[in-house]
Each structure stands twice: as C-alpha cells, then as structure tokens.
Amino acid sequence: MNKVVMDGEEIERSITRIAYEILEKNRGADALIVIGIRTGGVFLASRLRDKISAIEKREIPFGILDVTFYRDDVTKMDNKPKPGRTDIPFSIDGKKVVLVDDVLFTGRTIRAAMDALIDFGRPKMIQLAVLVDRGHRELPIWPDYTGLDLPSSLWENVKVHLFERTGKDQVVIEEEG
C-alpha cells in the first residue's frame, strides 16, 4: 500500500517557503552556500539554490557531498555502498553552509556530512534543510528548515521521487511486505 503524502505542487511550495526562510534567517544570501547530500539531496539542493539565486538575483555557490567515506557502518558491510563523487569546488571557510537532504531519519547521514564538511574547512555555521522529517532520531540532530513533518512508523519507508530522477515529483509512504 503506497500513500502519497506530497504531490508536485506541494513539494514546489515547500522549496519556495524554505528558500524564503533561509534568506530571512540569514538576512540575505551573503556568504551563503548550498550543498546537497548524495544522492537524495542533490536535486533538491539544486532547486533550492536556483530559487534563492532567483530571489536574490545572483548565483549562490552549489556543491555536492558524498558521505560514504564518513559512514559509521561501511567496514561492517559485505556489500559496500558505491561511493559517489564529492564536488565542492570552492572554499567553505567562513561560509554559511545549508546542507540539504530529502529525508531526515536517524540523523546518522547528517553526522557523517558534518564531519565531511569540516574536513573541507571551517564554515561559519552549518544549517540543515530537509524535505521530509520522519522522526526516529538516533543522534541529537535537528533540522533548521523542514518541508513536511511526517511522524512515521519504523516499518514504513518514506520515498521522495523527484522529476530529475524518476520523472515525477512525489513523496510516498511505502509499507513493507
């Protein structure tokens, strides 16, 4: 049984709202950088960056971060996740970094992402934007910007489909089994 919890329009409106919230909280886009976490956060981050750039009428730097090297479970796995390329072609020293992911769950990916970022430099601050917060945190991590708060049960799977990858914009809850 799949249940659609966000359609294309709702996703679009969430991204627009988050873009304005980011600009409000940071009083503009000075020193702002948007970084998407592979793989789910990349297209969201790119849309968010485009939105902020359009509002501010200037290009906001955009990077891609792969956290595989920083995961706390890779050496225990037989089937290793295939690492993707990290692409942060600018200095993050003194910058305000907005990390973007699609679903916030245990918080372990975000922990890995923060460790990875700090190996790239010393950002002034790191903020977190997610499209869906489904709860069940295992680490003390909280988003600064949330599209949808979605209390979920552990046997459910929350999937974000984006046009760039699957041809449609949709957030669905899939029940296992």
Next chain:
Amino acid sequence: MKLHSKDILGMKELTPGEILLILDTADSFAEVSTRDIKKVPTLRGKTIINLFYEASTRTRTSFELAAKRLSADSINISTSTSSVVKGETLIDTARTLEAMNPDIVVIRHSASGAPHLIARMVRHSVINGGDGFHEHPTQALLDMLTIRRRKGSLKGLEVAIIGDIAHSRVAHSNIHGLTRMGCRVTVCGPAPMIPRDVEQLGVSVTCNMEEAVRNRDVVMMLRIQFERHRASFPSIREYAKFYCLNEERLALANPGALVMHPGPINRGTEIAPDIADGMQSVILEQVTNGIAVRMALLYLLSGGSP
C-alpha cells in the same frame, strides 16, 4: 555490490562487472587526493601490511599513501631488513604476520604464484603487488582507470603493448583486463620477448613496431626487465633502434593517442625523453590514479565477514 573473492590476485580472476565496480569506486576516491586535507576516516582501525620481497618505489608508496588517506594503519616490511634474511620461509613469515591480525596484506614476490599460495592459507585479504612474470593487477587497474578518464570508455579502443612482453607482469595483467573490457590489444616486441601462444589470450602479435603503433588509441611501453634477463641483454642500442617510442613512430598512432609507461622508465631505451615528457604522455597521471585504485581496493576488501 561486492567482489566475489577476499583477495585480489590477478586480472584473470576478475569479471568485467568487478573491474567496473573497482574503476567506478576509484573515480570517487580520486577526489580525496585533491583536497587540502587528504584523508577520510573510512578505514579507521584497519591494519594493512605491505610485504615486499622485491624493490619497489611507486607501488609500495602508493599502497602506503592509499592506506593512510583512508585512515588505516599501514606497515611496510621490506625483506632486506626483516627476518627473511635470517632464513625464515615465506609461509612462516605469512603465518607470523597473520597472527598479528592484519586486515589486508599486500605481497610482492619474485616467484609467480606466491600471493596465491599465501591467500589460501590465511584469513585476511591478500592483494598481489606483483608476482614474478605473472600478474600485477593493481597496475593494470590504474592503467585502465587512466585510459577511461581520458577516453571516456574502454570499449572498442585500440591498444598496443610494446616491449618485453614475456617478462612483464604488467603486460599480462593488462592483456587480461583490457581484452575483458572490450579493447583490441596488439602486443609487440622482439621475437624472443613474445611469449609463445600469446594469441590465445585474444591479442594480435607483431614484431614490427611501426605496425604496432599505427592507428592505435593507446601506446603502452614496457620497461626492459634487465634484472630478469640472467644472461646479458643482447644490445640496448639495437633494442632502442627498433623499439624505442620516438616522435616519428608516435606520429603513426591516432591523433591524441595516449602514451603510457608503468615506470620506472629507461629514458632513451624504450621511450625517447621528449615523448615521455610530451603532451601525449599520461605517465604521471598513471601514478596519481594508482593511489585512487588502491584506495578503492582497500575499501572494497575491508571488513564484512571473511
């Protein structure tokens, strides 16, 4: 995605899917070496031993840097300063090291098959860092990564491998790997340096260098293995006259053909200095990519259940 074996012993044992997995993984690891802080915590707490029974600068350094950039602990053992000089056998040395619980041991040995022998006896992973005339799989993988990054894909490329084919483990590993990935491979060298029945590995053979180079996308030169020619080498000058890659010969290759060499190079013997340092040479890229390939292998072999 995983490799089917706990060890990397030769290109012969790897499937095209596994080669692709290693190259794709290495592509991502290459970025780490371009950072200011060239280190990620991925293999923290893992132990890697480099056991080298033969001289090596680049392979050993490359494995050591790969381990260090992944935060693993690496130890180098070169046999001239170890208990091997006190008469310990290879098997006893391997068992002793195993008792220290390493995760991966890289072995280079002058006897073909030495890493295979050890791999069967120990629980940890073994990577072949070059065994006799047999295989040098990590060199072939870094060569393939270098070609792929320059040419986009390996499929359908025309590759010439030129030099002392019979004594070259680099050639053997590349023949297995490149043919498996869809390259058309031609080997070339003086007749005594061409192994008998090498055609059965799916390569063309010629003793004429001009023919070997003409219309190739990649020209891979090999070092003359002086240390493996027990009887004195006939004549370096004569060899260079017929088989040195110079400007005129390289001009026969396709425009933009890559010039490769596993190093160390004998300038003026198998390759002219201006070609080794020229625009088409990717010799130093090979070295850089070697670290990425070895990081990928250490990553893919580490941990999980044995």
